[in-house]
Amino acid sequence: MAAFDLVVRGGEVVTATDRTVCDVGVRDGKIAALGQGLDAGAREIDAAGKLVMPGGIDSHCHIEQVSGMGVMCADDFHSGTVAAAFGGTTTIIPFAAQHRGQSAAAVVKDYRERGDAKAVIDYAVHLIITDPTEQVLGQELPALIRDGYTSFKVYMTYDGTKLDDYQMLEVLATARREGALTMIHAENWDMIRWLAQRLIDGGNRAPVYHGVSHAEVAEGEATHRAIALGRLLDTPLLIVHVSAEEAMEEIRMAQAKGLKVYGETCPQYLFLTLDDLDREGMEGAMFCCSPPPRDKAGQKAIWHGIQTGIFQVVSSDHAPYRFDETGKLKAGPNPSFKEIANGVPGIELRLPMLFSEGVGKGRIDIHRFVDITSTAHAKIYGLYPRKGTIAVGTDADMAIWDPERKVTVTADMLHDNTGYTPYEGMELTGWPVQVVSRGRVVVEDGELHAEQGSGIFQPCDKPESAKPLGRVQRELDPKRNFGANLLF
Ligand code: URP
Ligand code: ZN
Ligand code: ZN
Numbered sequence: 001m002a003a004f005d006l007v008v009r010g011g012e013v014v015t016a017t018d019r020t021v022c023d024v025g026v027r028d029g030k031i032a033a034l035g036q037g038l039d040a041g042a043r044e045i046d047a048a049g050k051l052v053m054p055g056g057i058d059s060h061c062h063i064e065q066v067s068g069m070g071v072m073c074a075d076d077f078h079s080g081t082v083a084a085a086f087g088g089t090t091t092i093i094p095f096a097a098q099h100r101g102q103s104a105a106a107v108v109k110d111y112r113e114r115g116d117a118k119a120v121i122d123y124a125v126h127l128i129i130t131d132p133t134e135q136v137l138g139q140e141l142p143a144l145i146r147d148g149y150t151s152f153k154v155y156m157t158y159d160g161t162k163l164d165d166y167q168m169l170e171v172l173a174t175a176r177r178e179g180a181l182t183m184i185h186a187e188n189w190d191m192i193r194w195l196a197q198r199l200i201d202g203g204n205r206a207p208v209y210h211g212v213s214h215a216e217v218a219e220g221e222a223t224h225r226a227i228a229l230g231r232l233l234d235t236p237l238l239i240v241h242v243s244a245e246e247a248m249e250e251i252r253m254a255q256a257k258g259l260k261v262y263g264e265t266c267p268q269y270l271f272l273t274l275d276d277l278d279r280e281g282m283e284g285a286m287f288c289c290s291p292p293p294r295d296k297a298g299q300k301a302i303w304h305g306i307q308t309g310i311f312q313v314v315s316s317d318h319a320p321y322r323f324d325e326t327g328k329l330k331a332g333p334n335p336s337f338k339e340i341a342n343g344v345p346g347i348e349l350r351l352p353m354l355f356s357e358g359v360g361k362g363r364i365d366i367h368r369f370v371d372i373t374s375t376a377h378a379k380i381y382g383l384y385p386r387k388g389t390i391a392v393g394t395d396a397d398m399a400i401w402d403p404e405r406k407v408t409v410t411a412d413m414l415h416d417n418t419g420y421t422p423y424e425g426m427e428l429t430g431w432p433v434q435v436v437s438r439g440r441v442v443v444e445d446g447e448l449h450a451e452q453g454s455g456i457f458q459p460c461d462k463p464e465s466a467k468p469l470g471r472v473q474r475e476l477d478p479k480r481n482f483g484a485n486l487l488f
Helices: 077-086 104-118 134-146 165-178 189-201 208-213 216-232 245-256 283-287 296-307 350-359 366-380
Strands: 004-014 019-027 030-035 041-046 051-054 056-061 089-097 126-128 151-155 181-185 237-239 261-265 398-408 427-437 440-444
Touching: 004 030, 004 366, 004 398, 051 366, 056 077, 056 350, 056 366, 077 089, 077 104, 077 427, 077 440, 089 104, 089 366, 089 398, 089 427, 104 126, 104 134, 134 165, 151 165, 165 181, 165 216, 189 208, 189 216, 216 237, 216 245, 245 261, 245 296, 261 296, 296 366, 350 366, 350 398, 350 427
Parallel strands: 004 041, 004 051, 056 089, 089 126, 126 151, 151 181, 181 237, 237 261
Antiparallel strands: 004 019, 019 030, 051 398, 398 427, 427 440
16 A cells, blocks of 8 residues: 555745755645655655645635625636636635625525535635624624634725724624634725715716725725724734735834734736726726726835735735626626726636746745745634645645746636636746645646535634734723723
């Protein structure tokens, strides 16, 4: 009998901290040995000349989810996870979205049934909370957190999803008490809708005005306010999909004060600009997402934020809507910018783009690449060390990369169901050629080898990232006694 189920032989194994040429022995879905000259495996992969890295973790993607605007996204758990796998990602964390009036527990139950039936790689689940009732905060969330749903997203924007500051505090207080991490979509909705109305009144309906209405200052202000709300309650938080330099600056300043404020950005803020929304006719609709891409100087600033550690994670925020009447053009062939579904696809290209343009162009080193695409996601959301690294005892989730492979991006080669890519024609160097999920070779030679439903739900631990600092505002300090009972 072979010593291992699988041996990945002779590749350069790279983690967030180390790199070494060695074999990886896999048994029962876990990494059982690392070393040179390992005994034979029932299955062998020759990885000489290749890089063996932890599979990506995409901790922000919208799969089989109805958006705040009421549009079902184009990918279900099958197409979404297949696309993720082809791009070197082995775990996703999409959102079970509670819409107003719904029970969060019922939403999660339904979402899990969909995921269990269709996912081909492992997945965890965040919640989106739009209706933080007493029942949700007092009963449902504590139970869900105990069951491994330890992070939730709230919106400061959109009519259908927005929480006011009071509700945000209620959610943050619950997160603090129960040990969960709050993810925040930070944009000032009143600024956006005021600008949008003036633009529409002036006859400015084209997609580019989506970007104009989602002004940078609206992102900066809401980020500042979110951080202040978290600071009041000594509650860590993570600002998602940061695109504006001034929002990034708010995060940097909070981090410099020692606050537990985490930052996420996305490829669209590194590779797209507002000019893409200004393309001919309705084409710009394909690039409408919130917050919107900014300008070239903004891209540079966001790279700087990745290089200097302001951002811990780069996620795709894959929000796929087809360029037809089911998605972007649901309101008709010529919608105003306010009626265009928000979001861009990117689940498959996230790693290849960051590898090629980040590592390949010398903007980040390969360890930082692994960290921002995998390890830090696992740590922040309570999946580490089961996921996010290559070490004995961890899940055998790996992507084997040909660092020299040249690929010209086209929509046809991708596996999601969006039907277009914002990155059409981009020239990339480096590609994941084999992908291993819990020891199963799920992608090889451009083919999928995984059954629907073979992905397994991964409950998240209460993450270290969510632990309060123990440094509350003076007014609430238990030693001063005035407000102590509010929090403790
Ligand atoms: O435009 C975007 N990002 N759509 C997806 C939903 C969200 O807010 O992340
Ligand atoms: Zn968002
Ligand atoms: Zn999103």
